[in-house]
Amino acid sequence: MSYIFGVDVGGTTVKLGLFNEQGDVLEKWEVVSKRETTKEVTEHQLLKDVAASVVAKCEERAIPSEEIIGLGIGIPGAVRDDGTVVDAVNLGWGIFNVKHELASYLPFENIVVSNDANIAALGEQWKGSGADYNTIVMVTLGTGIGGGIVLNGKIWNGTSGAGGEIGHTKVPGDRLCNCGCRGCLERYTAAAGIVQNASELLMQSEEESVLRSAPELNPKVIFDAAKEGDPIAKGAIEIFGDKMAFACANISNILNPEAIIIGGGISRAGQIILDTVEKYYRPRLMTALSGTVLKLAVLGNDAGIYGAARMVMGK
């Protein structure tokens, strides 16, 4: 038997998966990332914790190191092809080579590092809703927007590790983004953006809406109200769909993928997402691109460990 580890580093937890050489997941577990008081300690301690968990799993299952094909790991930040993390601001990490550091703690050397959105995209392309396609773009809707590009079954990291930054593609509008630019997609279609769509409509209109008496405005409340026909909620979702479609049309015109896959927590709203984006997407597509498919992701939080494992198999 041969084994592969897939690791997905998140803000509060690290997911791990053990896979066999056929790509079946044998076991999934989590390591809670222990945040230390200084940034210096955090990233190195976290990688030590991950390595310790991998070593412990090998001992538990009596897996000798020569039966381990390798380990893939996804980090929430820009990662260069050589394994250097250059921009993991949400984790407060410095610039350093994750591949080399992790290898120093492990009894095997084949370690592949990429961005968390990229490994989720590769996971969906391999085992999820992109399994019929070789070339897909995944857009992950949550607190922010992640983007991952898979070309002919391989992750495209971009030349400085910042490829697939779909959340910062520009759409019509001038809302200010955390990145310092105006009109970024995520200001209209990630969580806070969807809430702002609704808030602005509530202020501009006198129309009755269940959102006026909602204890909290969040994407779930707004999508649920839209499904019930609430006019303000529907208006907020139309803005969401129009901006998403604008970005998806630009992805299509530039890359011409077979499919664009929409995932992340917000995509749990389901069919209404596809219906609303499709409505504004199709009229923006030239005939040569009409075969492009929009789909919802299906692997949920497991997409990352699948993609992380796949990176190693693809080597």
Added chain:
Amino acid sequence: MSYIFGVDVGGTTVKLGLFNEQGDVLEKWEVVSKRETTKEVTEHQLLKDVAASVVAKCEERAIPSEEIIGLGIGIPGAVRDDGTVVDAVNLGWGIFNVKHELASYLPFENIVVSNDANIAALGEQWKGSGADYNTIVMVTLGTGIGGGIVLNGKIWNGTSGAGGEIGHTKVPGDRLCNCGCRGCLERYTAAAGIVQNASELLMQSEEESVLRSAPELNPKVIFDAAKEGDPIAKGAIEIFGDKMAFACANISNILNPEAIIIGGGISRAGQIILDTVEKYYRPRLMTALSGTVLKLAVLGNDAGIYGAARMVMGK
């Protein structure tokens, strides 16, 4: 000695180049495409003419077929990886396999087909202003807008041959494009779009402008007037720069290339193009993308034959 042919099919002429195995161009010439009355004849006759010209050149130079590495050819239309032209509407071509048909007329089999904008991009990446980079996007400004993507030294055709359709990426605005969609980049930054920018400003304003007495409005007249400080012409070029920058920001956020190269007839206006696009491009870039370079193309009409030859060398 070994030889390579590079062929660039245009609307009115076909350019050919003979290269040695080091990639030096030994000779350049043209075959005028003889249009027949029906579409059926045209594309097949044109390929026969190209093949005859290649065979004649081999005879003239006494090049035996075993010394020919191959032939690369670019077509103005969408081309699949297998050499099938699926959408060459400007030439009125049907759907057929250019690679197979050309091979049937030639004494060698290594033939690689791509889109004309893609081969121009590869030519610039190989021997032109992209020579310091492996990954570039080229935007060709002319009657329409062509786009070509080179990732790690290889053309990215897209999954249905429609990758790099930069001219049909969407920008803010609702001008109707020939493709049937609204807000396509080329409606603001290709020849007719630049003229429309100026015409609309002339109608909206009473301001003095040399453009009011110009015998004809075309991009050269408008760029020349802008360089002289004409306010209406400058306004038209600001619109051009803003829309180009919007598209370049989206290219950068999606693909994260090292450089974006601006070419085509309109780019002969020179530094004013870079200055105006840069002005609106930099504020739209997140920090991780700040290394992206904008450059003007340098190979002019020869870019295509260089890129066509390079495709064969890259095999």
